[in-house]
Amino acid sequence: MTLDPVEYAIISQSLIAAAREMGVKLIRSAYSNILREARDGSAALLDAKGNTVAQAELIPMQLGSIGRIFAACTAVYPPETLQPDDVFFINDPYSGGQHLQDVFIFHPIFADGSVVGFAASVAHHLDMGGGNPGLNPTASDVYSEGLIIPPTKINVKRDWHGGGFQRLLKANVRVPAQTMGDFDAQMAANAVGVLRVNELATRYGTDKVIATMAALQDYSETRMRAAIREVPDGVYAGEDMVDDDGITEDPLPVRVTVTVSGDSMTADFTGTAPQVMRNLNAPFASTISASVSVIKAALTSPDIPFNDGAMRPITVTAPKGTLLNPNHPAPVRARMEACSRAWNAIMKALSKAVPDKVIACGFDTTSVCCLSKLRDNGWSVYLEVFGGGWGASSTRDGCDAVDSPLSNCSNTPAEALDQDFPFFRLTEYALVPDSCGRGRQRGGIGFVRRYEVLEDGVKLAIYADRFVQKPAGLLGGTPGSTGSCVVRRNGQDIVLKSKQQVDLLKGDTVIYTLGGGGGYGDPGERDAQAISQDLEDGVISQGFAAAWARG
């Protein structure tokens, strides 16, 4: 059918608004601090084939590959067999998922008696079982990382709120009140999406809504292709490193070859390190998500709706058995580190083609801090995700102290921590002077979080990266700084590795430092006033400023 341009514009904007509303309701009705404060969740509307049409812009990593995990569900349960009240549940990294903590729920949307699309939500759940609360750094396979939900169809009326499936989940997680509440928040978000699409179908007609879903993807594809066409044809290589595999000290290279040809491009990760024994492997869906996210961010204006259409011009490949496409059942909990390096590697490759569009490497690391304690009334789990300073661009300093590009988690207020967790206290949250890379534009500043442990029996589990490898500067800019995690006990510093867990004692202090981003361009070209302002503000020291002036 042909779409009237005005109705197309109205319906497409309404679909985008509906996805945004789903995201708001997901966060606002959630229970765990990882979802309600950190906002580690996403929502989207899909067409009947499972292609993303519109998304709530929350977490790029979760959004880029919803279609792949959805396909695993419909391979088992074809859409035409679905009944109202049927819902898909899945978290399996080897069926197109991310890590087990990211659980996806899909609600079919019925109009005129058939399925016209799906409302999808994903949330990072605080604890999905497995060998350790929240995070199991020593897991040697995906089984020890938590409960695996393969493609599963449930009937909400029969299987939820007291039904068998919910009771199974509830029995296998350590903080069931929060986790079940967060699942309810996902269901609420999806219900809103279903309702809004139904309203549109009633108002404008089902066929027009279906046609708009297709046209909106074509629209994003058109704009993405136009953006790729502006990049000179060629083959561009890029590389970055993950610090280590959590066991040895050896860096793990992530290598990419980007080929731009007309209005399409490929990213091939041949040459990347083989898969590792610990949780740093990234399921292939994560690799795809990371790749399309960086290409969209670098090449297109932020207002292009991100959907399956935007992904069509991009092909991503990674050899099986590597860090970015591991074989089942390799553990994947910390997939973000390798994915962030894939993001950096593509950015570096693109810097050779379109230096004005890219940014230098930022700290660009997902640093997880998980403090937990078994109390009389069950487990209490605190988990937070930190970013750092961003890389600078041709026109701007990198953003200070913000979450990494593939993530977008908020912090949890110190006052919320005080209310919820009596076994520790946040005593410092501050910018770290001199942590940025120098350049014509400086990198973003990193930050530090300091925790005082108030009780015995507290466990700390972390994963992080760039404790060893600094984020590179670009076009003459100097690198940003590394991060670290230190436990101070009786005046002695215990320096942790970037993937580690330890038992803490009352009186310990945990000092978690997140690095700054790389600079862009010749430091000697920096505006003197910008340097003196930073100096007055104490984000750089006298010595650091002097080195800058020397170029």
Added chain:
Amino acid sequence: MRVGIEVGGTFTDLVTFDGAKGTVAKVPSTPKSPDIGAFNALEAGGIPPAQVTDLVHGSTIATNAILERRGAKVAFVTTRGFRDILFLQRHDRRSIYDLRYAKPAPPVRRRDTYEVTERIDARGDVVLPLDITEVKRDLLPALAAGGYEAVALCLLSSYVSPKHEAELAALITASLPNIRVAASHVIAPEFREFERASTTLLSAYVQPVIDSYLDRFESRLKGGGFAGHFSVMQSNGGRLPAIAMRRNAISALFSGPAAGLVGAIRQAGCSGRGDLITFDMGGTSTDVSLVRGGEPALTPETEVDGLPIRTPVLDIVSVGAGGGSLVWIDDGGMLRVGPRSAGADPGPACYGRGGTAPTITDAHVVRGTIRPESFLGGSMKLDAEAARRSFQEIAKRLGTDVNGAAVAAIRLGVANIVRAIQIVSTERGRDPRDYALLPFGGAGPLLAAEIADELGIREILVPPNPGVISAQGLLAADYVKVYGVTRRLQFDAAAPEALREEHAHFRAIAEKEFRELGLAGPLEFQLEVDMRFVGQAFEIPVTIADRDLPTLTSEALHHAFVEAHRRVYLHGGEPGRRAEIVSLRLLVRSRLDTLPNLGERMVDLERPKQAPVNISGTETQSAAIVNAAHLTEGRTVSGPTLIEGYSSTVWLPETWTATRDAAGNLHVRKDAA
């Protein structure tokens, strides 16, 4: 004589009542010193200050001081370890694929942030006493040397125990009496330190600006012999004596849209309508709100320039869709309207001031719903040819003609406002068809019927002089103050009694404060309780009427909360899940005398009986032209008709009928199908 003066971006509006006789005037605003425009308006109305008994003022001075960074030099003081909280913010990005993202910049430099050694925990217990020696040794000399006009204090947990913050405020005031102190436990006593710090900082930043502005204003009034009440509009929809505003300025932000909403509610109330969806469409944006039972809803938070402000404000959603919104085609070929606007300069193409890009106003001119001869009562002639020319390029790209393109633009403009209305209605579980639509602002009544059609709304109420409703709203506003506190209460049988105690506590404070401000009238109270399921972070407000409070049970309160949750999230939580009370607010109101009605201002202008309009984009039809001031009580007209007034035009399509009611409102109804 009662006078309302509302300063807007382009015009300063004046509404006066001398007994029952009302007048209206509009003069150009003077953005650099808004008070000049305000006094110009008084002069234009021929009003000597000595005759004014009640003067209410609304301005954007607080908001503009932040947007233009023209506030005071401010220092920020917090708990040791947290001086960077205003820069760290919430660690997230508003635009997730933007590589050049920058956070909203607070109006303070890092070098002007300070720390004190102290800590209080979430129960209010002192973990680390305030180090007074250190304060005297380090902080006070630094504040003295810094040349600060104001200091914002936000210590961790001060929302639960103000002990240290109050001690610190007293130390600063005693030693540095010329520095104003804004303490977070006074300004915004709610948890989440960044939001509370931001609110306190912005309050400290604008307070000296407002204080000196109001001081200047009052002196000039007194110089003219003024001896009446001088009060100022707040963002919560109430007014406050100017003297009180000078002490705590945070509620002055965004008072403009609030005045309009209050005026609209008052006007609808005269026609016996309390369930309303209002939309105020101006040149660059449209403000939308939903009103139930004649009471506007409050929302606990807003932001200015990306910085959060925790203070109760009228729940108004603003979208970048106004008469001046640009119509364009993006590089993916999609037709778009707004959010960029042609502004006042150059303005729409039809203004003939050099603008060539098409706007919604131009689209109205093309389709005939704005007649170039009668714009602003005929005082401003529009260039119809320029409007048509501006649409040629878009028409070509859409494969249609100029009429078709203009009609498409209007439909999209309508859709933008419809979405904003859906945010305040359907997204919050309210069916827009249960409400009357109330348009105002210069551009609102032109689109009201088309918006109503999209939403299935069958009743529209158009107030007289829709373009000066805000100034009228100033006079309609009651004295209002909101008292609030974060107090987590477990939800048990004792909860209602605890609420009654809080109510009595705040009531006593309010009665004393209102008395001290010379407001002797009876006070009304409304208790709002923010509730959530235990473990959630965002609350849903539950309003408890005064008459229900004495007999309130915990079951009734729980039921009210679950129903509110169900309305918003489409489910009422897992059975057996416990709820809790997180914060409560007491809204205290001192009602004023009712306002007389303001008739439609007469415009003498030669008008044809009929004019051509093209609503479908293909066929021209003939619409009747009616002077709004001639449409007196009891008279009815049917569409297609343009009802032209001094400040606005109502477009009445076919199948719609308008009748002037006894209150002076136009009652617009969809004919039964």
